[in-house]
Amino acid sequence: MDKTWMDCPRSSTEYQTGMQSFLDFAFSNSNNWTILCPCRKCKNGICRTRNVVLEHLLWNGFLSGYTKWVLHGELMSDEIHAFQNYNDINASNNMQEMLHDAFRMEVEFDDFESVPREDEGERPCKEAEKFYRLMQDAEKELYPGCQKFSRLSFIVRLLQIKCLGNWTDSSFTLMLNLLRESFPEGAQLPKNYYETKTILKDLGLDYKKIDACKNDCMLYWGVNESKTRCETCDEPRWLKPEPVQAEHGVPSKKSKKEKNVPAKVLWYFPLKPRLQRLFMNSKTASLMKWHDEERTNDGFMRHPADSPAWHTFDYHHPDFAKDSRNVRLGLATDGFNPFKTMNVAHSTWPVILMPYNLPPGECMKKSYFMLSLFILGPTEPGNNLDIYLQPLIAELKELFEVGVRTYDASSKTNFQMRAAILWTISDFPGLASISGWSTKGEYACPICYGWTTLTRSFDGTQEHRDAPPYLKGSTVLDDIKDIDNMFGKNVGDQNLPYGWKKKSILFDLPYREKNLVCHNLDVMHIEKNVCDKVLYTLMDSDKSKDNYKARLDLQKMGLRPALHPFVDERGKKWIPASSFTLNRSEKERFCKVLKNIKVPDGYAANMSRCVHLKPRRIFGLKSHDSHILMQQLLPLSLRKLLPKSVRSTLIHLSRYFRDLCSKTLHHTKLARMEKDIAIILCKLEKIFPPAFFDIMVHLTVHLVTEAKLAGPVQYRWMYPIER
Numbered sequence: 001m002d003k004t005w006m007d008c009p010r011s012s013t014e015y016q017t018g019m020q021s022f023l024d025f026a027f028s029n030s031n032n033w034t035i036l037c038p039c040r041k042c043k044n045g046i047c048r049t050r051n052v053v054l055e056h057l058l059w060n061g062f063l064s065g066y067t068k069w070v071l072h073g074e075l076m077s078d079e080i081h082a083f084q085n086y087n088d089i090n091a092s093n094n095m096q097e098m099l100h101d102a103f104r105m106e107v108e109f110d111d112f113e114s115v116p117r118e119d120e121g122e123r124p125c126k127e128a129e130k131f132y133r134l135m136q137d138a139e140k141e142l143y144p145g146c147q148k149f150s151r152l153s154f155i156v157r158l159l160q161i162k163c164l165g166n167w168t169d170s171s172f173t174l175m176l177n178l179l180r181e182s183f184p185e186g187a188q189l190p191k192n193y194y195e196t197k198t199i200l201k202d203l204g205l206d207y208k209k210i211d212a213c214k215n216d217c218m219l220y221w222g223v224n225e226s227k228t229r230c231e232t233c234d235e236p237r238w239l240k241p242e243p244v245q246a247e248h249g250v251p252s253k254k255s256k257k258e259k260n261v262p263a264k265v266l267w268y269f270p271l272k273p274r275l276q277r278l279f280m281n282s283k284t285a286s287l288m289k290w291h292d293e294e295r296t297n298d299g300f301m302r303h304p305a306d307s308p309a310w311h312t313f314d315y316h317h318p319d320f321a322k323d324s325r326n327v328r329l330g331l332a333t334d335g336f337n338p339f340k341t342m343n344v345a346h347s348t349w350p351v352i353l354m355p356y357n358l359p360p361g362e363c364m365k366k367s368y369f370m371l372s373l374f375i376l377g378p379t380e381p382g383n384n385l386d387i388y389l390q391p392l393i394a395e396l397k398e399l400f401e402v403g404v405r406t407y408d409a410s411s412k413t414n415f416q417m418r419a420a421i422l423w424t425i426s427d428f429p430g431l432a433s434i435s436g437w438s439t440k441g442e443y444a445c446p447i448c449y450g451w452t453t454l455t456r457s458f459d460g461t462q463e464h465r466d467a468p469p470y471l472k473g474s475t476v477l478d479d480i481k482d483i484d485n486m487f488g489k490n491v492g493d494q495n496l497p498y499g500w501k502k503k504s505i506l507f508d509l510p511y512r513e514k515n516l517v518c519h520n521l522d523v524m525h526i527e528k529n530v531c532d533k534v535l536y537t538l539m540d541s542d543k544s545k546d547n548y549k550a551r552l553d554l555q556k557m558g559l560r561p562a563l564h565p566f567v568d569e570r571g572k573k574w575i576p577a578s579s580f581t582l583n584r585s586e587k588e589r590f591c592k593v594l595k596n597i598k599v600p601d602g603y604a605a606n607m608s609r610c611v612h613l614k615p616r617r618i619f620g621l622k623s624h625d626s627h628i629l630m631q632q633l634l635p636l637s638l639r640k641l642l643p644k645s646v647r648s649t650l651i652h653l654s655r656y657f658r659d660l661c662s663k664t665l666h667h668t669k670l671a672r673m674e675k676d677i678a679i680i681l682c683k684l685e686k687i688f689p690p691a692f693f694d695i696m697v698h699l700t701v702h703l704v705t706e707a708k709l710a711g712p713v714q715y716r717w718m719y720p721i722e723r
Contacts, residue, residue: 006062019057022069023050029073036071038063044071046601137199143187151188155196169193207269210391211237214263216384217488221391232488239263267374268391271353272404274370275327275419278355285325285410288357292324301665303363304328304356307711309422309516316514317420320400325408326418328356332425332721333434335380347380349373351392352721356422360663364720384487385433386505393505396421400511421509423517425716427525428696435519436480436502443499444695446519447702473513480507517709520716521699524623527657529696531626534634534650535618537692538590538642540581550689551575557690579643580687586641587616593637594618594629604628624719631658649683656680660703661713673704 005018026035027050034047039056040063042048048056068074137152149157162172173192180189190196211220217232218224228237238260279285291305304310310328314321332354335347351373356363375381375388399419406417424434432439437446483496483503496502506512536543551565565575577583582590595611607628610620621629635651642650656677659669677700685693703713710716 003067006064006067010058010061016058019054019062022072023054025074026069026072038066038069038072040064140188142189143184145184152199155190155199159196159200172196206273207267208391210266210268211262212264212266212388213237213488215489216264216381216387217490219266219387219390220262222394230488232486233490235263237262265376266388266391267376269370269372269374271370271372271392271395271419272399275355275399275417276404276406278327278368279325279406279408279410279417282410285408287359287362288327288355289324289410290359291357294359299666301711302663303360304422304711304715307709309710312516313420313422313511313514317511320418320420323415323418324357325406325415326403326420329353329419329421330356330423330425330715331421332718333385334426334430334718334721336722338377346377348377349375349381349385349388351375351389354720356715364715366720366723369720380433382433383436383501384489386485386502387487389505393508397509400509420511421506423515423710423716424506424519425522425718425721426519427522427718428699431519431521432501434504434506436500436504438499438501439695445698445702447705448698473507473515473518476518477507477513480504517706520710521702521706522716522718523660523703523713524627524717524719524722526696526699526703527630528623528626530653530657530700531630531634532621533692533694533697534653535621535629537580537688538582539587539616539618541617541619545692546575546578546581546689547691548573548575550691553690563689580646582641584616588613590637590641591616591618594633597633597636599628607633623722627661630654631661645683646687649680649687652676652680653684656700660707663712663714665707665712667708670704670708674708677701677704 003018005012005014008015008018010016034049035053036042036044037046037048037053037056038044039053039060041060042056043063044066134152138150140151141147142149142151142154158172158175161167167175170193176189176192176196180187180191183189190199212218213220213230213233214235215230215233217230217235220227220237224231229235230237239262278288291303295303295305297306301307313328320326330353331351333349333351335349337346338348339346350371353370353372354363355368355370358368362368372392373388375385381388396419399417403416403418405414407414424431426434428439431437431446435446438444439446479497480500480503483500485502487502506518512518532543533545537545540546548565551563554560555564563576563578565573567573591611591613595608595613597607605622605625607621607625610625611618631654635654638647638650641647656673659673681693681697681701684697706716707713
């Protein structure tokens, strides 16, 4: 192919003709509507559409030195023979990728070992043998000499056509018989639909559908599996089917094939096979021991394994810590609306687990997340979440006390794998559902609850003693150990200790009370709420915390007389201007900075879409927008705006969140931050009205304490879970 046009001027006919031929060639070898842009600016680093690539090549020119278009479908001379059947190999790669996804692995196909021989080590466990059997089917020819399909890829394609065409099981079996007669002798085809499912049953992970009471009172699981009515509310297990009307209005008889439909269903995905699959590949199995064999121990915290919470767990359970392959997990849950922007009130709750044994670049990847429970809506489980956690807690208890036989591909040996939950991750309302502490009202803080009721002790006397210790699981258990839980939507008020709604089912785990951190405060949502409060108050929007009622609070408390509201002779209420509110011209300058600011690609979303210059308003910020605004853009936008005392305090608050979200933490820096946030909050109290200081602002003082115990926040916030 002639490529001399690449050195011609961009305005020449040769360059433009050659550019069009390149685009035709590149998109003919692409399975997508985008390709890597080879202009001098993008440098094959960003995928773009044809029109955008055309524009970039005209304006920026073609990347010099890129004469072999290997990223756009051109083959090297010594690879042409090996890749002459490109489509066949691509189809095989699809099977490999499918197996990678199913077995939670991100490695090259060549890294998978075949089943070890007797002289190479122990035989794999049953779960590992299933995987190796599938890998053999992915490489086995459909019939002798077939290069287009493997046995596994052909069966998967047939089942896909069956689903798309709504074939019956019997018609699928007839099709298999016809194909077996028409294919050459030795074709590796199943005999019927049942055998086809038997071949592929090991590809997908097992799941169980557990019936539940529609009022969230109980699960029909374990000893209650055979019951047909709820023990608490006496509601039936099954929905009443609507009678089918015959032609003359007479209800028809029930069909023999008609099945009972449960009122509510829990989808449960067993944890053991998912954990076992982490050790079926030698590379992933080696990474699961990274925290013990390769972690740098220099006093800095870069990973949960560097934290006191991890070390405390090892101290209390030395038999568990003895084998570095035992898995430490985090449990995250939150509700979402599966209908997105549709006007439907619906809340579905997944429960997700993530392994912390992996190195920092791997353990929070989506490919290693494990969906354990899927709680269907339409209403959230709320305080009844423990009902749905029962199967998972039972399996976690067994995994800690007994373990499960697992094959380690890196050492080619079997070992007894155990697992434990270090902590939970959720937003603040979700923390109430999983911990049992009510996060509403004046005593909403789950950490200060033992001190907020001691009003007589806070009499203005200066306190020079150390702060009270962080709340531990054993302290909580002493307060709630006598609670007898009652679940269900129809359960009335119970006589519970103040602030508690239940005894969390997590305390059924034998190690829970020894954990240093039981439930994490979500930095993502706290930062989002604090940023919104600051922004809306500065902009004096409808959601501002500085309003008439807030000024009445100041008047009642006898604070800042200059800001007290008044009523003129016409009876109209007035609020004096405050030092922390931007005036008209300052709002315009503030909005222009955010509207016109430029950031690197991938650094942040297009924040200008949320900034509206004419009405001087900012709304529609997502959590990550608030994250970038709070830590990076707010100090820049507030330059030469507001009084120095207000501006400097907000800049210090921004720096606090920026340091808190650092990927590397040190105890000396955290000790300084712990002092800084107390001073920052005191300064904010001298600036903003009391209504500004709700529970979210208060929780900022506890974030650095949690970071000292549990390590960097990147492993304990909701960003990777919600994405």
